Amino acid sequence: MDFKLTEDDLELKQMARELADRRIYPRAMEFDEKEITPKDLIEECAELGYFGFVVPEEYGGLGFGTTSFVGVLEEISAASAGFGIMLSVHNSLTCEIVNQFGSEVLKKKYLPQMATGERIGAYCVTEPNAGTDVASLATTAEDKGDHYLINGTKAFVTSAIYAGVLIVFAKTDPEGGHKGISCFVVEPDWEGVTIGAAEKKCGIKASDTREINFQDVKVPKENLLGEIGKGFGMALTILNLGRIGVSVQSVGIAQAALEEAIKYSKERKQFGKSISKFQAIQFKIAEMATRIDAGRLLAYRAAQLKDAGEPCSREASMAKLFCSKTANYVVNEALQIHGGYGYIKEYPVERYFRDARVTEIYEGTTEVQQMVIARDLLKD
Ligand SMILES: Cc1cc2nc3c(=O)[nH]c(=O)nc-3n(C[C@H](O)[C@H](O)[C@H](O)COP(=O)(O)OP(=O)(O)OC[C@H]3O[C@@H](n4cnc5c(N)ncnc54)[C@H](O)[C@@H]3O)c2cc1C
Structure with a gap:
């Protein structure tokens, strides 16, 4: 394989390095001490399109590939690994899953706002008793006819407090093991969603990490992401x-x-x-x-x-x-x-x-x- 970055990707990487040197690196220790990613930085990066890197242009993103994205992510992470993981989770996990598996309705509903950073994505798989063993997760999504009802607790959710979209994995068939898991797009301001206190971490302190509890959260049927049991x-x-x-x-x-x-x-x-x-x-x-x-x-x-x-x-x-x-x-x-x-x-x-x-x-x-x-x- 040819590992040379294209001229365009090199230019993107260089621009990210300049931004990181000027706007992120000098404040990175302050982010670490205050345990925040400041709003002005999120907004500045949103304006540059960094929250819509891999989102196709038709949904308001930049439509770049992974190789373009990783060059930028490397530079941002060098300046602040805490902010880097927010961009990584948002682009690589949440935008990507909606784009790859979402129905047209879901893509139109969420991707444009995700691409502009108005809705930052958080990825909710891990639970207090289900880490590496994802198939043992205990959160349930019960089919109630015209909606699903989600109950359970997710742990270690990156960007929880900033999130406008939660990608939630839950059991639609509690006896089905890994085949019983489905995936949903949930909005954090829906009734029954409670965001917990910030975890006090050893590092990447600029990144927010919290538990999220779901109690009888009503999720519209159209917010099922992908097929049932394929989560x-x-x-x-x-x-x-x-x-x-x-x-x-x-x-x-x-x-x-x-x-x-x-x-x-x-x-x-x-x-x-x-x-x-x-x-x-x-x-x-x-x-x-x-x-x-x-x-x-x-x-x-x-x-x-x-x-x-x-x-x-x-x-x-x-x-x-x-x-x-x-x-x-x-x-x-x-x-x-x-x-x-x-x-x-x-x-x-x-x-x-x-x-x-x-x-x-x-x-x-x-x-x-x-x-x-x-x-x-x-x-x-
Ligand atoms: C700062 C931070 C941010 C995170 N952000 C997110 C997020 O946004 N969304 C999310 O869903 N999760 C998130 N996580 C959770 C993270 O993905 C889990 O912590 C990780 O998957 C490990 O799970 P666990 O902590 O439960 O450890 P465990 O699964 O309990 O593992 C403990 C130890 O046992 C080992 N182990 C377990 N099973 C096996 C096996 N079969 N063979 C050999 N060794 C094994 C592990 O490697 C590990 O060393 C985050 C975690 C942290 C610390």
């Missing part, structure tokens, strides 16, 4: 794109940490010279940069396969597995290069160290990626 397969299909998103988020964090480490190693003097002159530091930098490049190639390969309409489940999992581990390796080494200063908040590497950790957890843990890859390799 599990839809969740897996959509997760491919989500995993590519987390891969480039990881690459972004790692790249930012590498750049800080290089800068610091040139400035910091010990034994009368810059620590960058020591081979021990040079070897760390070489190893960090090499792993980042390898991760970026895996992520962009998966994105290109997705755009070509080819199967990319194994490649998306390989990218997520490698990039998230790389991010954690790189931030650890970057912090080490900073010595004691890496451990205090004055230097951004402390934030990267906290932000990287979650990339091995959400959208399928490291162990899940290994399972997906091994299953694919070992199938008959």
